[in-house]
Amino acid sequence: MSTTSVIVIGAGISGISAAKELAENGVEDVLILEATDRIGGRIHKQNFGDVSVELGAGWIAGVGGKESNPVWELASRFNLRTCFSDYTNARYNIYDRSGQIFPTGFASDSYKKAVDSAILKLKSLEEADCAGQVAEEAPSSPKTPIELAIDFILHDFEMAEVEPISTYVDFGEREFLVADERGYECLLYKMAEEFLFTSNGEILDNRLKLNKVVREIQQSRNGVLVKTEDGSEYEANYVIVSASIGVLQSNLLSFQPPLPRWKTEAIQKCDVMVYTKIFLKFPNCFWTCGPGQEFFIYAHEQRGYFTFWQHMENAYPGSNILVVTLTNEQSKRVEAQSDEETLKEAMSVLRDMFGPTVPNATDILVPRWWNNRFQRGSYSNYPMISDNQLLQNIKAPVGRVFFTGEHTSEKFSGYVHGGYLAGMDTSKSLLEEMKQSLLLQPLLDFTESLTLKHQTPNSQIYTSDNFISGRS
Numbered sequence: 001m002s003t004t005s006v007i008v009i010g011a012g013i014s015g016i017s018a019a020k021e022l023a024e025n026g027v028e029d030v031l032i033l034e035a036t037d038r039i040g041g042r043i044h045k046q047n048f049g050d051v052s053v054e055l056g057a058g059w060i061a062g063v064g065g066k067e068s069n070p071v072w073e074l075a076s077r078f079n080l081r082t083c084f085s086d087y088t089n090a091r092y093n094i095y096d097r098s099g100q101i102f103p104t105g106f107a108s109d110s111y112k113k114a115v116d117s118a119i120l121k122l123k124s125l126e127e128a129d130c131a132g133q134v135a136e137e138a139p140s141s142p143k144t145p146i147e148l149a150i151d152f153i154l155h156d157f158e159m160a161e162v163e164p165i166s167t168y169v170d171f172g173e174r175e176f177l178v179a180d181e182r183g184y185e186c187l188l189y190k191m192a193e194e195f196l197f198t199s200n201g202e203i204l205d206n207r208l209k210l211n212k213v214v215r216e217i218q219q220s221r222n223g224v225l226v227k228t229e230d231g232s233e234y235e236a237n238y239v240i241v242s243a244s245i246g247v248l249q250s251n252l253l254s255f256q257p258p259l260p261r262w263k264t265e266a267i268q269k270c271d272v273m274v275y276t277k278i279f280l281k282f283p284n285c286f287w288t289c290g291p292g293q294e295f296f297i298y299a300h301e302q303r304g305y306f307t308f309w310q311h312m313e314n315a316y317p318g319s320n321i322l323v324v325t326l327t328n329e330q331s332k333r334v335e336a337q338s339d340e341e342t343l344k345e346a347m348s349v350l351r352d353m354f355g356p357t358v359p360n361a362t363d364i365l366v367p368r369w370w371n372n373r374f375q376r377g378s379y380s381n382y383p384m385i386s387d388n389q390l391l392q393n394i395k396a397p398v399g400r401v402f403f404t405g406e407h408t409s410e411k412f413s414g415y416v417h418g419g420y421l422a423g424m425d426t427s428k429s430l431l432e433e434m435k436q437s438l439l440l441q442p443l444l445d446f447t448e449s450l451t452l453k454h455q456t457p458n459s460q461i462y463t464s465d466n467f468i469s470g471r472s
């Protein structure tokens with residue numbers, strides 16, 4: 001069995017950007033093992049109703065600010081077709097269950113109240129955190145359908161107005177929806193072309209192996225052995241794991257020796273957000289399509305029940321497609337039922353809003369991120385009060401095993417650019433480690449030759465307590 005320098009587990013944006021960074025810095029014998037039959041991970045387009053829709057990441061968030069978003073730069077370089085998303089009017093397109101739109105003043109007041117209450121809640125959480133106490137529940141928690149709908153938009157949807165979010169502060173507040181037949185994922189293919197052998201848009205390089213589900217990562221003082229579900233084994237000096245936080249929380253991957261407690265505790269503490277975009281195709285367009293009408297909201301007494309809607313006429317005119325976004329418990333509920341049941345629920349909501357003559361949808365697409373064993377959710381969700389140690393522990397390497405992915409990004413977790421930058425960062429740390437160990441190698445060889453004769457073969461395996469970690 002030949003030994004590669006680095007095995008990268010996972011070919012999403014962070015895995016590809018990590019491998020590219022290594023290759024560009026002289027570490028070309030990289031092996032990428034990807035569980036599925038494609039690269040892209042949570043960036044995934046599918047043909048639906050004659051256009052390309054994005055089941056995972058759809059927007060380039062954070063554009064137009066003082067710094068340039070690197071993913072926006074990639075998109076510009078490769079002429080990715082995008083469409084500006086203007087959310088400002090969404091709050092004035094709130095429908096109640098009888099199809100009435102809430103009057104502008106009322107919607108505006110409710111919105112302001114919700115923002116104020118969210119700010120208060122955050123402040124009281126911060127104060128309680130400083131004092132080491134648990135915050136009491138805010139007195140004005142949302143109760144009416146419109147309050148619940150606005151609360152959902154503020155907290156579960158990315159219309160971040162409440163807390164300063166690095167993406168918007170650093171890169172700008174504008175968001176662009178990817179509307180390109182090649183899909184958002186073409187950015188990954190373009191990145192791959194720069195360091196892997198490709199022909200006619202296909203990656204033919206045997207440094208990328210698809211359909212390789214990693215199940216075990218075994219490390220010793222001398223290297224790492226990676227075992228896949230099909231019985232293959234691969235050896236490397238180092239491994240970078242880019243699987244999602246949801247996968248790390250599941251039992252898909254096992255580590256030998258087991259990961260230390262500080263690591264597993266940090267992984268379990270991070271929340272996973274489930275975010276589902278359901279696509280519905282119609283024979284014709286029955287919704288309003290003018291300026292400021294792209295996004296609309298349904299207010300229901302159950303929080304998050306088919307709340308947030310978008311039509312795709314701006315992205316693909318004439319496509320007659322609507323998208324409704326569900327999150328967390330609603331996502332899990334819908335994933336567990338048949339698409340026919342979900343279609344029935346969605347149709348009933350649409351008939352509440354637009355009347356009984358709404359035609360039946362001709363097709364529905366329900367992605368299942370929660371039940372996908374290579375994802376187990378949509379993206380990481382760190383606690384509202386930032387805990388820097390938690391993040392440092394999640395991203396810290398354990399011996400020869402390094403960790404990357406959007407969940408390891410200090411400032412941009414949850415986003416495509418977070419994954420992209422995290423991949424580069426992790427590889428930079430690994431390159432530093434490789435440099436150090438090259439310098440130290442003669443000394444290590446010497447000490448090893450002195451001690452080896454006193455050791456049994458197994459004593460070379462690390463125990464979970466004596467891992468070297470990058471933690472401070």
Ligand SMILES: Cc1cc2nc3c(=O)[nH]c(=O)nc-3n(C[C@H](O)[C@H](O)[C@H](O)COP(=O)(O)OP(=O)(O)OC[C@H]3O[C@@H](n4cnc5c(N)ncnc54)[C@H](O)[C@@H]3O)c2cc1C
Pocket residue numbers: 009010011012013014015033034035036039040041042043055056057058059060061212213214215242243244247252253275276277369373374375377378379404405406407413414415416417418419
């Ligand atoms: C529905 C949805 C909407 C989103 N919307 C946006 C958005 O609009 N804008 C935005 O910026 N971000 C958005 N995101 C988040 C964004 O998609 C992610 O942050 C980013 O793509 C994560 O990249 P990654 O490389 O960290 O992880 P992934 O893309 O998950 O890559 C990890 C790879 O590892 C593979 N893998 C897992 N386990 C194994 C194993 N055992 N062996 C081998 N391979 C394995 C997986 O198959 C996957 O390919 C969204 C995500 C979802 C799901």
